[in-house]
Every structure is written in C-alpha cells, then in structure tokens.
Amino acid sequence: RSAWRNTVLALKAEHDSLPALRRYLEQDPKDAGVAQRIQEIESAIAAQKKRSRDPVHIGLLRGLALMEKGNLDAADPLLKTAVQKWPGEVKPVGALGRLRLKQARYREAIPWLQRALELEPDNAGKWRSLLHTTNYWGLIKQAKSAILRNDFHEAAAILHKAVTLEEQKTYGITLLAEVQSQLKNADKAEQLYRRALTIEPQNGTALHGLINLYADSQPLDDAFALLNNLTQSQQQVLGEFYTTLQASLLRKRAKQFSQDGAKATAITTLRQAIDLDPEDPWLRFDLADLLLDENETRQAVEVFEAGLTLVPQHPQMRYAYALLLSRLNREADALETLDELPEGQLPPNILAYRNRLYSSEQIKKVRALAQQGKHQQARELLQLLQEHFSDDIEPQLDIAAAWRTIGSPQLALPLLLQLANQPDLSTTQQQRRDKLELASALDQAELLATDNKHLKALELLKETQQHLGPQPALVRRLAQLHSSAGNYDMALAHYWELAAKETTLSYIQDEDKQWLHWSRSAEVDPDLRREVGGLLQQQSPRFFSGLHIGFRNATEGLSSLQSYELPMEARWPLYQGQVFAHVAPIRLDAGKLDLGSPRTRSIFGAGALCLQSCPEAPLAQKEQGTAFAIGYDNRNWRADLGSSPLGFPVSHLLGGVEI
16 A cells, blocks of 8 residues: 555646546545645646636747747747746746847846756756857857957957867857958868868868868968869768859969969969859959950950840849949949849949949039039039938038039038038048048138138138148148238247147247248248248348449430439338338439530530530539338238438429228
8 A cells, every 4th residue: 555655646746647646545535645635736737727817828838839930029028928927937937048049149048047947956957958058159149249340369269168168069160260260370270170070071161161261371272172172972062162162263373373474374264263153243353354454355345245144133243344344434334234223133332333333424414514614504413413312421422522623612511511420431431521621621711712701711711620620731721811811920820830740849949940940841841931931021020221333334424324222121010011111312423514515515415504604614413312101011902101312302202002
C-alpha cells in the first residue's frame, strides 16, 4: 500500500490523475494527504478553467502564437499586459524575454531571461542557453554600431569577446575578419576567414571575404589560384558570385596593366571580364574610360550601347553610361539616357545625379537668356527651378551660383541662408555654400555701394560676418566701405585685423612701427599695402614743400623768363576729410627791356613807352608775391578759397566748390 500511495501522490496535477487518487482514497478514506492532493488538483483545474476565460490569458496565448509566426510588433503589447498581471509566473516573463531577443533588443531581454531562470530553476538549461545567445548577439549589435561610427578598434575588441563566447558560430568570426581587414591586419583577417571555413566549408561570406582579401593584399596570381582551387561544392555555394569574383579579379589585373602603361593588354583583360559578367556596368565604364584615353570614342560609346541592349532598364547601367556621356561634354544626352527610366526606379544617388544634370542644362538656358539681354525671362526660369528643387541641396547650390552669375546676388543670399539650416549638408556642400554666400554678399555690397547706399552695404557685410566669421575678403571690403564713408578709425581697425592674420606684431609697442613692420613683409598684397598706406596718410598731419625753377632763354626783356616758386602745403585730418593750407612765394624775372636801342625799336616797336621819348636806361621787368589758399576736402566734395599772388600789380580772390 505504501508504494501505491507514493505512486498516486507523484501524479501530475491534472484531470486525468483524479480517478487514480480517488480509487486509493476509497481503500483508505482516512488518508488526509491523498484527500488534500485531490482537493489541490480540483482547485487547480477550477482555476485553470477560470483563467482560460480571462482576456489577458487569451491575449498571452495569442501573443505567443504571433511571436512564433514572426509578427513581433503585434505580440508585444499582449505579452507586456500578461507580465503586468502575472509578474511572478515564468510563462509570460520568459515569453517577453524571448520576444526581446527576437526583436534584437538584447539589453532589455537579459533581465527578463534572468528572472525566468529564477522562477524556473528546474529548466535552467533552457534559460541559460537563451541568455548565452542574447549576450552573443548583443555583442554583435554593439560591434556593428562601432563599425557604423568607423571605430574599428572598438568593434574588434567587442567581436573578440563575442567569438570567445561562441567559438563555433561563424557569423562573429567572419565579421571580425572584415573588421581586421579594415584595420589592414591582412594576416589576422586571413586566419579568421580560414577558421570560419574550417567550421563551415560552404560559408559564402568567408569565401567571398578571403578571395577579396587576397585580391587586395596578395599578388593577384595567388587570388586567382585560390579561386581556381575552390571545390565544386564551394563554387556552387558562391553561385553566380563565382563568375562575378573572376570578373572582379580580372578588373584589378586590368588596372595593374593600365598603371604599367600596357593599355592594350588592359583593354583585352577588361573585355574578358565583361564576357564573364556582361551586366556589370562598371566593368564597361572602366573599358570605355581606357578606350577614350586611346581616342577610341566610338568604341567607348558602343561598349555601353551593347550593355543597354542586354539590360535596357538597368539603372546602374544607364547611370554609368550617363557619366561617360558627361565626360564627353554631352550632358543633354546623359540626361536623356536617365530620363528613359521612371523617376521612381532611380536609386537616391542616381536620382540626385539626374537632377543635377537637369538643373545644369536649365541653368545653361538661364545664362544664355541673360547674355541675350532677356533678364526677366532668365529670372523667371531660375525661380521655377528653385521651386522645383526646393528639397535638393546640390541643384539649389547651382541655382544660387546662377543668381550671382546673372547679376542678382540679392536673390542668391536668401537661398543660401536657408541652406545654412539644413542639417544634412556634407562638408563639401557646406564649404561651397559658405563660398557662395561670401561671394554673393560681396557682389551685393558692391551694387549697394555703387548706388551710394554705403550703410546698407555695411549692414549686409556685418550680417555675413556673423555667419561666416572674419573672412579676409569680407574684412577688407568692410574696411574699404568704412574708408569710403569717412569712418577711418573703423577702417583701420579692420585693416589691423587683416594685418594681425599675416604678421606677428606683438613684440612692437608703437602702432606706427607696427604698420611699418607689416608693410615691409614680402607676403603682404601690394594693393592692400597701398590701401592701408593711403588711409594712414589721410589720418596723419602732413606737410609738403617743393621748389620749381623755370628758365626760358630768348630775347632779353621780350621773350625770356626766369621763374622761382616755393610751394608749401600743410594738411591735417578733420572729421571725415582734411583741412589744408597752401602758401606759394613766387618771383618772376622777364629781363630788362632796352628801348634805347634803335635796333630793338626797329624790330619790335616801342608803342606807348616812347610817345614822347624813349627811356635811355633799360626797363627792369621783375615781380614777386605770395599766393595763399585754404580749404577742405574729402571723398565726396572739396571747397577752397585763396588768392593769386599778393604783391603782383594785379591780384584776385579765388575759390570754388567741387562735388
């Protein structure tokens, strides 16, 4: 009876166990342990029937089914609801952990799987295996993130942990091999690829990686030997990729021939590669490129005409052909080639190139219209282009350049400022945008200055400086505009900013000596040196003096003349211009007129000087006096007031205003 009792008590807690337990209790009605067991099973059955009608339980079962079918997003809310209601039961807890594993949310999966292990220690093998798998793929995911950041050293360290954790899984091994190849560790990469092939001889990723590694780091003959020594089954695993690899190696061999100057051999080798992989557009592009170098333009075009005959709707084939046509300056034909395909079939890079071609052709029309004097039509067409390519950065940059070319930099600037807020500008695009903004701002400032709107020109350039920083051309134009407006201190401040970029002046204390040191530098632009020199002169008091002596040897007293002039001028800055004072002592000597000489009178006459009698003594003809003037001038106007030489028999007050 004891053995019977132990057997029935060991039965599972399910409905089929109740008859055996009840038969035993009939033989021994006083056995409380068996009676309690019957009660527990009946309670469990009742509870199970009640749960089976629970919407959360129904959702749990449906979530498990959806997860097994791969519908992970639909299963997610159902399993989370079950865990919230029954956080201490292994079934919903373990299910949510497995769901997170399938969703590649490895960090979230680990605590749920650990909790399932705690709830069901009798099934520890299952949960430990899932935790092991989760840790492995979590490391793989971290490594891929590092690869996307181009941090290959970190990726290698993470993958080393993954490979140590799962030594027989080839995925991590081949990924680590690819990373070592990126790090130029060819020997380590080869060892890892061969390790993966030892575990899985038909691993296509390892075969592909090893062959490419040989092609890049080993003599090409070794790469060909490796490819030719693949087993039949390995070739079958590679499938069409086997011939693609052969063609790829031939392409690299052709490149070597071309670099060595053996162009004819390179062309023959590329033709062999095309025979193996006739639908590869880049093999055809390389061949056409070599043919163009040999001036075989017709053959180069025929290479792509044959390719388009094979695959007329192949976007990459048309793209490569368009690139070739662009090299031949046949942009319109290149655009027509790409327009044969619907826009929706073009990958992003090809669509961007097609848009660039289209905008380039339209911009050519804009420039032609502007050259013909049809400026309104040119602006209207360019405005339409700007609206059409409002979401495409490259064409917008081309359009901004076109606005400037046709003399409308004021329309280029808003577009360029809008592009400055684009978060996905590449470094090259950002640099081009900055150069265009600088050039457009300088052009517009020039137009404003020509229209005597110096303040607006200054405001524009200051705003541009806030965007681009102290660009030398911008700072120089600011200095010139301030100088034109008479703001000499501001102009000098900007010139000083330029000088400080070109020459180290900190060891010199005196500002005049600093400018002198800068002006003597061989690196200084001569035009800039003259600009600064002229501005410094305008801001400095100056004194000028000279001596003019003139002689005219002729008949004394009649046509001879000696003149002496000592002009002196002082200038000093005042407001936006200069005050000046001019003094010029003058002495004139025309010689002595001898009217007592009969010969002189007979040749030249005597006139009123000899009405009664001619003077016997020669007449002296000398005068001296001093001319005076004061005035003010700046870049816009000039005024002066002075006199002809005082001391002469006749003198006059003179003056004027010049605008």
